[in-house]
Amino acid sequence: MIAEQTTPLLSVRNLKKHFPIHNKGFSSRVIGSVKAVDDVSFDLLPGETLGLVGESGCGKTTTGRTILRALDPTSGQVMFKVDDDKIIDLAAIHHKHLKPLRPEMQMIFQDPFSSLNPRMTIGDIVGEPLVVHKMARGSELKDRVAEMLLKVGLMPEHAIRYPHAFSGGQRQRAGIARALIMNPSLIIADEAVSALDVSVQAQVINLLEDLQEELKLTYIFIAHDLSVVKHICDRVAVMYAGKIVELCETEELFAVPKHPYTRALLSAVPVPDPDVKMNFDLHGEVADPANLPPGCSFNPRCSYCQVRCKQDIPELQEIAPGRQVACHFTEDLD
Numbered sequence: 125m126i127a128e129q130t131t132p133l134l135s136v137r138n139l140k141k142h143f144p145i146h147n148k149g150f151s152s153r154v155i156g157s158v159k160a161v162d163d164v165s166f167d168l169l170p171g172e173t174l175g176l177v178g179e180s181g182c183g184k185t186t187t188g189r190t191i192l193r194a195l196d197p198t199s200g201q202v203m204f205k206v207d208d209d210k211i212i213d214l215a216a217i218h219h220k221h222l223k224p225l226r227p228e229m230q231m232i233f234q235d236p237f238s239s240l241n242p243r244m245t246i247g248d249i250v251g252e253p254l255v256v257h258k259m260a261r262g263s264e265l266k267d268r269v270a271e272m273l274l275k276v277g278l279m280p281e282h283a284i285r286y287p288h289a290f291s292g293g294q295r296q297r298a299g300i301a302r303a304l305i306m307n308p309s310l311i312i313a314d315e316a317v318s319a320l321d322v323s324v325q326a327q328v329i330n331l332l333e334d335l336q337e338e339l340k341l342t343y344i345f346i347a348h349d350l351s352v353v354k355h356i357c358d359r360v361a362v363m364y365a366g367k368i369v370e371l372c373e374t375e376e377l378f379a380v381p382k383h384p385y386t387r388a389l390l391s392a393v394p395v396p397d398p399d400v401k402m403n404f405d406l407h408g409e410v411a412d413p414a415n416l417p418p419g420c421s422f423n424p425r426c427s428y429c430q431v432r433c434k435q436d437i438p439e440l441q442e443i444a445p446g447r448q449v450a451c452h453f454t455e456d457l458d
């Protein structure tokens with residue numbers, strides 16, 4: 125169990141990432157914005173796994189990429205604990221000061237090889253971050269790659285193979301090896317197991333859990349599959365239209381969802397029992413972050429919507445210790 129007084133590894137405060145929408149004409153004037161991430165705040169304790177869930181387009185990937193500064197934030201703070209007496213605001217830091225921090229935080233993607241050179245061997249792919257950061261070369265590089273391949277359940281002799289000669293599960297293991305080779309503290313896994321077969325998915329999840337313990341890793345786990353999230357995450361943040369609408373411990377979230385959106389999302393999870401009738405509450409179109417409705421973004425789809433919901437944006441509020449919900453009427457839900 126994580127001690128309550130521990131300083132967070134990561135404190136995200138009021139993070140926004142708005143993409144400008146330009147006029148298609150000559151002037152290319154800014155005529156609006158896509159509010160992909162809109163005032164997101166949360167803490168992440170060392171060693172914990174926080175799930176980030178929500179429908180497609182709700183801003184999960186953009187949140188992850190903005191935290192790691194693959195995207196520059198529009199505003200907000202990303203306080204990252206580098207060591208016991210050094211906390212840095214990643215959102216404010218100049219690009220040239222980011223490079224030495226890069227080894228500390230890594231992202232794992234659904235298909236880590238889609239953006240990599242298919243003519244590179246697995247060994248070169250896994251070892252590349254060490255080369256780029258001038259952290260190892262020659263035989264030391266080879267040894268560290270071999271050690272990392274073993275850690276993720278591959279063989280050192282796999283180093284000379286090319287990505288096409290691997291199965292999906294093996295490729296994902298190599299992607300994990302590449303992310304971990306520089307000894308990061310924070311891993312953002314973005315749909316890291318979503319493309320894998322269920323049995324391979326379970327193996328890779330077990331691997332991520334084992335590595336977390338062994339290497340003291342902290343995870344943000346982005347996924348649309350709620351059963352995976354339920355299994356792996358300590359806490360879950362539910363996002364809708366760029367905002368966190370509910371955040372609490374995983375068990376509580378699944379047992380008693382407090383936001384109408386979380387309820388609807390959970391009701392849409394298929395249950396492997398033909399006698400259980402699906403109660404599909406999630407009707408209507410997902411909100412367009414370029415054109416949000418006034419008030420609560422979820423109001424057009426919400427079964428509990430009232431006048432106030434169409435006027436005031438609900439704040440994410442602590443309704444019980446460790447339990448945050450952004451809904452005007454959460455107390456009134458039965």
Ligand SMILES: Nc1ncnc2c1ncn2[C@@H]1O[C@H](COP(=O)(O)OP(=O)(O)OP(=O)(O)O)[C@@H](O)[C@H]1O
Binds near residue numbers: 160181183187348
């Ligand atoms: N570079 C960009 N320019 C403009 N809009 C963008 C850009 N990147 C993302 N968006 C928009 O921001 C919103 C959030 O996208 P994001 O990829 O973060 O969603 P997501 O929750 O990861 O979705 P998915 O589950 O499909 O991966 C979407 O409406 C998307 O179209």
Ligand SMILES: [Mg+2]
Binds near residue numbers: 184185
């Ligand atoms: Mg995404």
